[in-house]
Amino acid sequence: MLLSEIIKERILILDGAMGTMIQSYHLEEQDYRGERFKELPGQQKGNNDLLVLTNPDIIADIHRRYLEVGADIIETNTFNSQRISMTDYHCESYCRELNLAAARLARRLADEYTLKTPDKPRFVAGSVGPTNKTCSMGVYVDDPARRDVTFDNLVKAYKEQITALIEGGVDAILVETIFDTLNAKAAVFAAEQCMDSMRKYLPIMLSVTIADKTGRTLSGQTIDAFLASVSHINVFSIGLNCSFGASDMKPFLKELAAKAPCYISAYPNAGLPNTLGQYDQTPEEMAKEVRTFIDEGLVNIIGGCCGTTDAFIAQYPHLVCRDGVYRKPHVPFPPEKNLTLSGLDVLEIKKENNFINVGERCNVAGSRKFLRLIQEKKYDEAVEIARKQIEDGAQILDINMDDGLLATCDEMVHFINLLSGEPEIARVPFMIDSSDWSVISAALKCIQGKCIVNSISLKEGEALFMDHARELCRYGAAVVVMAFDEKGQADTYERRIEICQRAYRLLTEKVGMAPHDIIFDPNVLAICTGMPEHDSYAWDFIRATHWIHQNLPGVHVSGGISNLSFSFRGNNFVREAMHAVFLYHAIKHGLDMGIVNPSVTVKYDDIPAPLLELLEDVILNRKSSSGKLIEEATKMQNGEIQRTVSSMSDSWRSKIVEQRLRYALVNGVNEYIEEDLTEALSNFPSAIAIIEGPLMEAMNYVGNMFGEGKLFLPQVVKTARTMQKAVGFLQPYIEVEKKEGNKAGKVVLATVKGDVHDIGKNIVSVILSCNNYEVVDIGVMCPATDIVEAVLREKPNFVGLSGLITPSLDEMIHTVQTLKNSGISIPVVLGGATTSLLHTALKIAPVYDGPVIWVKDASQMVMVAAKLMNKAVCHKYIDSIKREQCLLREEYESKQDKIVSFDEARRNKLHLF
Numbered sequence: 001m002l003l004s005e006i007i008k009e010r011i012l013i014l015d016g017a018m019g020t021m022i023q024s025y026h027l028e029e030q031d032y033r034g035e036r037f038k039e040l041p042g043q044q045k046g047n048n049d050l051l052v053l054t055n056p057d058i059i060a061d062i063h064r065r066y067l068e069v070g071a072d073i074i075e076t077n078t079f080n081s082q083r084i085s086m087t088d089y090h091c092e093s094y095c096r097e098l099n100l101a102a103a104r105l106a107r108r109l110a111d112e113y114t115l116k117t118p119d120k121p122r123f124v125a126g127s128v129g130p131t132n133k134t135c136s137m138g139v140y141v142d143d144p145a146r147r148d149v150t151f152d153n154l155v156k157a158y159k160e161q162i163t164a165l166i167e168g169g170v171d172a173i174l175v176e177t178i179f180d181t182l183n184a185k186a187a188v189f190a191a192e193q194c195m196d197s198m199r200k201y202l203p204i205m206l207s208v209t210i211a212d213k214t215g216r217t218l219s220g221q222t223i224d225a226f227l228a229s230v231s232h233i234n235v236f237s238i239g240l241n242c243s244f245g246a247s248d249m250k251p252f253l254k255e256l257a258a259k260a261p262c263y264i265s266a267y268p269n270a271g272l273p274n275t276l277g278q279y280d281q282t283p284e285e286m287a288k289e290v291r292t293f294i295d296e297g298l299v300n301i302i303g304g305c306c307g308t309t310d311a312f313i314a315q316y317p318h319l320v321c322r323d324g325v326y327r328k329p330h331v332p333f334p335p336e337k338n339l340t341l342s343g344l345d346v347l348e349i350k351k352e353n354n355f356i357n358v359g360e361r362c363n364v365a366g367s368r369k370f371l372r373l374i375q376e377k378k379y380d381e382a383v384e385i386a387r388k389q390i391e392d393g394a395q396i397l398d399i400n401m402d403d404g405l406l407a408t409c410d411e412m413v414h415f416i417n418l419l420s421g422e423p424e425i426a427r428v429p430f431m432i433d434s435s436d437w438s439v440i441s442a443a444l445k446c447i448q449g450k451c452i453v454n455s456i457s458l459k460e461g462e463a464l465f466m467d468h469a470r471e472l473c474r475y476g477a478a479v480v481v482m483a484f485d486e487k488g489q490a491d492t493y494e495r496r497i498e499i500c501q502r503a504y505r506l507l508t509e510k511v512g513m514a515p516h517d518i519i520f521d522p523n524v525l526a527i528c529t530g531m532p533e534h535d536s537y538a539w540d541f542i543r544a545t546h547w548i549h550q551n552l553p554g555v556h557v558s559g560g561i562s563n564l565s566f567s568f569r570g571n572n573f574v575r576e577a578m579h580a581v582f583l584y585h586a587i588k589h590g591l592d593m594g595i596v597n598p599s600v601t602v603k604y605d606d607i608p609a610p611l612l613e614l615l616e617d618v619i620l621n622r623k624s625s626s627g628k629l630i631e632e633a634t635k636m637q638n639g640e641i642q643r644t645v646s647s648m649s650d651s652w653r654s655k656i657v658e659q660r661l662r663y664a665l666v667n668g669v670n671e672y673i674e675e676d677l678t679e680a681l682s683n684f685p686s687a688i689a690i691i692e693g694p695l696m697e698a699m700n701y702v703g704n705m706f707g708e709g710k711l712f713l714p715q716v717v718k719t720a721r722t723m724q725k726a727v728g729f730l731q732p733y734i735e736v737e738k739k740e741g742n743k744a745g746k747v748v749l750a751t752v753k754g755d756v757h758d759i760g761k762n763i764v765s766v767i768l769s770c771n772n773y774e775v776v777d778i779g780v781m782c783p784a785t786d787i788v789e790a791v792l793r794e795k796p797n798f799v800g801l802s803g804l805i806t807p808s809l810d811e812m813i814h815t816v817q818t819l820k821n822s823g824i825s826i827p828v829v830l831g832g833a834t835t836s837l838l839h840t841a842l843k844i845a846p847v848y849d850g851p852v853i854w855v856k857d858a859s860q861m862v863m864v865a866a867k868l869m870n871k872a873v874c875h876k877y878i879d880s881i882k883r884e885q886c887l888l889r890e891e892y893e894s895k896q897d898k899i900v901s902f903d904e905a906r907r908n909k910l911h912l913f
């Protein structure tokens with residue numbers, strides 16, 4: 001009969017303490033060592049687990065005494081038999097042998113008793129203790145992020161132990177005296193791997209230790225939070241042991257029994273220790289208290305911990321079976337159907353709950369301040385950003401370290417470890433935000449709670465998507481699934497729902513993920529960009545949210561809300577108002593959570609009626625109002641440029657022609673452009689001279705203002721349009737001027753593999769085209785080999801590479817290497833949000849033979865292209881770029897020379913960047 005069958009019928013009896021029993025034999029140092037370990041350094045007295053090798057008869061005797069009084073389950077004497085604890089006794093190399101011997105010994109005795117009483121089969125639980133090190137807590141005052149043991153080391157040690165226990169014939173694995181949930185997750189992670197590779201699946205039992213009367217574990221979790229953290233485990237039983245006597249344990253046992261979706265175990269101490277550390281409770285006294293566990297239907301397994309002996313266990317058969325009738329065992333609750341997350345506290349996301357705020361500010365890509373603090377290693381201040389968000393009402397913290405020049409994995413782990421040491425912050429669940437899987441898995445290894453991984457997608461196909469999803473199931477995390485697929489980012493209603501539906505099927509049907517652990521993100525994209533095709537983005541997101549809830553049962557929907565208003569960067573009032581209006585409607589249609597700036601001040605009700613109407617028009621895509629909103633927003637912006645512009649606004653027509661052209665471009669005013677250009681044609685030596693003079697100057701000005709956050713994107717696009725119009729008007733004149741009507745040059749443009757973003761690239765394309773360049777745009781997600789092929793085929797004058805996300809940086813390195821290997825050395829111009837002057841100088845330029853030029857934004861492109869095409873200045877220009885990059889490298893390396901490791905830099909508070 002199997003353990004899983006018999007437990008349905010009656011309450012099972014687990015044995016009592018091993019340590020207390022061993023003490024009664026009054027063993028000395030030599031009894032522990034035996035002949036074999038005579039030479040081991042250090043003290044061995046107290047190394048109880050060693051006795052299975054040196055004094056197996058005593059351990060056998062103890063097992064027999066428990067079996068004799070009626071124990072159904074005995075535990076192997078292996079509580080400390082893994083190499084992390086055993087290192088203290090210099091016994092780390094005997095771990096496999098200890099576990100094998102202990103399991104075989106217990107197996108032999110259990111079988112002996114089963115044979116004697118076949119109607120009462122006896123079972124062996126392999127005891128797996130917490131080790132003597134804690135993975136989720138720091139113990140160093142000066143270095144709170146430092147940990148004594150890593151998840152990977154725990155897994156390695158536990159695998160060795162559990163493999164041997166299973167080989168030795170145990171019936172179940174009992175992970176006990178859990179004081180740090182992360183250690184326990186490592187033990188179960190190891191157990192699952194062992195069982196997978198041995199193809200032998202045994203029940204996994206967990207037993208937690210409550211550290212204080214508030215009902216938290218030593219690592220700070222409440223029982224609820226603990227349950228959420230282990231909810232991914234296919235667990236047989238969960239229970240409590242140690243730390244309390246039965247009566248003090250009871251309130252927590254009740255809480256556990258009311259929530260855990262599995263069998264419940266309890267093996268308390270024999271009361272509380274007295275001042276000398278001894279347990280005074282008698283077996284009868286303890287039995288009286290344990291009896292109430294049974295009477296109230298709280299338990300399936302009862303036993304004893306510190307201070308208990310066979311005399312205590314001998315009481316239990318009479319409690320479990322009274323007058324020949326078995327008492328009713330506890331009936332487990334069905335598993336949770338809601339998304340239940342945890343930090344130190346639990347966060348249950350119920351349908352009837354309000355909207356959940358995820359704080360966005362601990363994001364190096366989303367906050368200049370946070371990026372600077374991390375770059376400068378000002379971690380105390382970075383932690384304060386997290387704290388402030390929680391004070392402002394964030395219920396989950398998004399953490400993102402994706403930056404091309406940061407050691408992203410190290411920074412993520414370091415920051416999470418720091419936050420974990422701040423009880424006010426670690427209360428809440430974390431959201432691990434990265435497009436780099438190695439960062440995600442590093443983060444999962446230092447979080448004891450149940451977090452959200454942000455994100456996975458079908459971008460790189462089904463196989464990788466499902467691999468990642470399976471791994472998340474093993475770690476126990478919920479996941480944000482972005483609406484991306486092999487074709488790119490979903491930006492229409494139809495594409496959004498198509499991808500979410502496909503992902504849902506794969507995750508629920510093929511991977512077996514619980515629907516409530518899936519959070520769809522149907523892409524909040526920027527509206528009011530000046531491009532009419534973006535006008536439907538907000539409303540399509542909202543419609544997709546509604547559809548997801550109607551059609552994909554159990555899931556949640558989230559979005560990065562601040563993306564919506566990227567066009568209005570620098571205009572916080574309009575941005576916040578826009579978010580308020582968007583959330584108002586999106587939540588009504590089922591948006592469950594959002595990544596937001598929690599310290600917003602503008603509320604829906606605060607928005608003046610005319611602006612509100614305008615905002616609702618653009619968000620609900622009611623009328624084509626985005627142009628109007630852009631105008632309004634421009635009026636409301638009080639930056640420096642606005643003042644200069646408005647002070648000129650009446651009088652600009654009376655300025656000289658260069659200034660009028662400049663004004664028209666900066667403000668995107670098309671009305672007078674032909675009139676003014678006609679006038680300029682008579683003042684300037686040529687049409688090209690007008691472009692390269694006032695028009696380019698205005699473009700550069702706009703680009704710089706945009707870079708400084710003083711202009712927002714629609715304004716730049718407006719300028720680009722005016723530029724296009726101006727160039728179109730000048731085109732016939734340019735044709736006449738040109739000797740053979742040649743193009744100014746030819747360029748191949750591509751967004752690199754892994755990246756689907758192309759707004760920047762498209763702007764570059766427009767700007768270059770209207771500057772008479774022949775543009776061959778080969779699209780997004782371009783593998784290096786495609787780019788090489790296009791270059792060989794098209795023979796352009798230079799290549800333009802674009803990338804928005806951090807992984808694109810590595811892809812760009814790979815791309816220029818591939819170009820080089822194909823013998824190509826024409827100039828490479830690159831740009832995009834995560835690219836930078838420094839990264840280009842350090843990582844990309846050195847691996848290419850030709851020049852690699854970084855452009856800050858689209859508006860710089862024409863200037864760079866013009867210089868590259870102009871034979872007179874080209875060499876000088878390239879030389880100056882190379883010199884600048886060389887200087888940057890030297891400067892960077894001289895800083896690096898001072899340190900030998902990242903850790904040291906942190907310790908010495910060195911500024912690396």
Ligand code: THG
Pocket residue numbers: 360361363365366367368369433454455480482521523524559560561562563569570595
């Ligand atoms: N979906 C998912 N995850 C995401 C996003 C998403 N993570 C990142 C991002 N999008 C959400 N987070 C932010 C964070 C900040 C901003 C926007 C989105 C932001 N920051 C100001 C800016 O760039 O103008 C900050 C300025 C500053 O303080 O420096 O707007 O969509 N799943």
